[in-house]
Amino acid sequence: MCGRFTVSVTLDELKQYLYDNYDIDEMNKDFDLPRYNIAPGQSIISIINDRSKNRVGLLKWGFIPGFEKDEKTSLNIINAKAETLHQKPSFITSFQNKRCIIIADGFYEWKNADGKKIPMHIQLKNKQLFPMAGLWNTFTRSDGTKIHTCTIITTEANEMMSEIHNRMPVILTEDARKIWLNPDHKDLNELNHLLKPYDTRQMESYQVSTFVNHVANDGPKCLEKIK
Template identity: 45%
Template structure:
């Protein structure tokens, strides 16, 4: 699964990378993003990329309770096209989740060691995501999302048995295009990112507490 990640760049860098206007919301660097929080996302509307915020934990439109989102922070790429919670969004409501690193916990003789995993050149990248809008019984709308996962590459396999889908940059436009509804084409994008383009390093166990949201979270130890 993927349950924590980082996005530490500036708003103008974010806008330039994803060809959008700068965020209209109160954007700030994030060092320990967790489920249930509002996270930065990119969707496509009328052929243009739009940046905004979605709540992490997808709530399907048919759900009776918003709390189901806490069980929907990830969607397995292997079954996403069949699962009732995800199959509609897989074809019609795909998004990019910008990030510059993610955390996984590696089992060691001294307990679990948090590791930050990122691209070798520390480039910004995008997770493959899905989004939905849920309407409460009172009529309020909640916009939510989930991150797709896949089998790990050899680097991540030494840390965890799953990894988030990091899209190749050239595939991001295909993923965002709501006109693309060929399940076989979409599945072909959901592959492990090449391990030789990534690296990992240990960080302080403070990242295990979601209340710790400071630059020290990403400092190597």
């Protein structure tokens, strides 16, 4: 599962990352950064490809399938299992046609230990931003207005993550993210092969305070290490 994550960089650092990795040199709006405790229901920084170029914007975290009729009673799915994307009516259309990347530099997971849930922060050893695989969809409300939503794809845990939780978000390699964003790639078997656990040797984790448990708490304290 992936229920919280971080983008703890400055706006200028994000802009440089987007330019260097996605050839994005303009944004329609300035994002509120840094963020230390991003939660479901919030708008998150996402990248899609419109067949001519990559674009960055905000998608609401909580996927609403196309067949839903009422936004208020919809499932608002925050995670989708990589292993069953091709089988689920909720995701099949987006899997083929509406793939996105969600930007993060870390995520949280709660480790069970002696009946207690211990918050852990997981990141790359190089402390850099990374692309998580996602799906997006547009939901049209009864009044004609639209909302653009997304979900983060998860896969089985790698060796490091298995000590914390049995699932983890799909972090895409450089080659995989290019294929994932390309709307001309529609072979579901090929796409599914991209959704693998990330190299455990490139990741690290550490315990943080239960301060992060509360969604309203969003500051550097969320990332402070507990010795």
